[in-house]
């Protein structure tokens with residue numbers, strides 16, 4: 001249980017959620033205008049090496065998918081964080097239960113681990 005004021009973080013999370021939702025929508029397969037625009041731009045730029053052209057397009061597509069995946073993951077974390085605000089456990093580390101710290105939460109409002117446990121998690125421990 002924490003005594004911190006979560007209203008500020010709720011606002012941060014809701015703003016970030018909105019921003020990421022829009023990014024996902026922009027990158028979604030139901031919105032293929034993206035990809036065609038990118039290819040159109042390449043053609044218009046006078047790229048005459050066919051192979052190079054294809055490689056660039058493939059790279060762009062992978063990049064977009066990677067971003068979409070990462071964004072979806074962050075969105076899930078944001079939803080979890082909002083749920084924690086609701087049940088009063090926001091700001092506590094999921095592993096050790098210690099406060100995550102306001103400074104860290106300002107940088108990553110959806111963080112669910114304290115910095116020490118995050119470092120361990122990043123190393124796969």
Ligand SMILES: [Zn+2]
Pocket residue numbers: 093094095096097098113114115116117
């Ligand atoms: Zn911890």
